[in-house]
Amino acid sequence: MGDRLLFEGLISKPDGSEMIRVQRQGPASDAVALGREAALEIKAIAGAKFHEYGEAVQVLQAEAAAAKAAAAST
Numbered sequence: 001m002g003d004r005l006l007f008e009g010l011i012s013k014p015d016g017s018e019m020i021r022v023q024r025q026g027p028a029s030d031a032v033a034l035g036r037e038a039a040l041e042i043k044a045i046a047g048a049k050f051h052e053y054g055e056a057v058q059v060l061q062a063e064a065a066a067a068k069a070a071a072a073s074t
Contacts, residue, residue, distance in 0.1 A: 004026065005025065005028045
């Protein structure tokens with residue numbers, strides 16, 4: 001691709017129940033703008049539910065940490 005960049009962005013709930021994928025192509029010199037545009041598109045598609053993706057990950061991380069702590073104490 002030379003000086004071209006292909007950016008693929010994705011957010012997904014950990015269980016895969018919802019997924020948003022976007023793609024941008026352009027000059028490598030526009031990398032920041034391409035990423036910013038992709039992020040804005042993801043946020044626009046997710047709308048008011050955008051925060052649910054991060055919250056779902058936090059729940060899984062907390063559960064994993066609790067399981068690890070329980071296993072270490074036995």
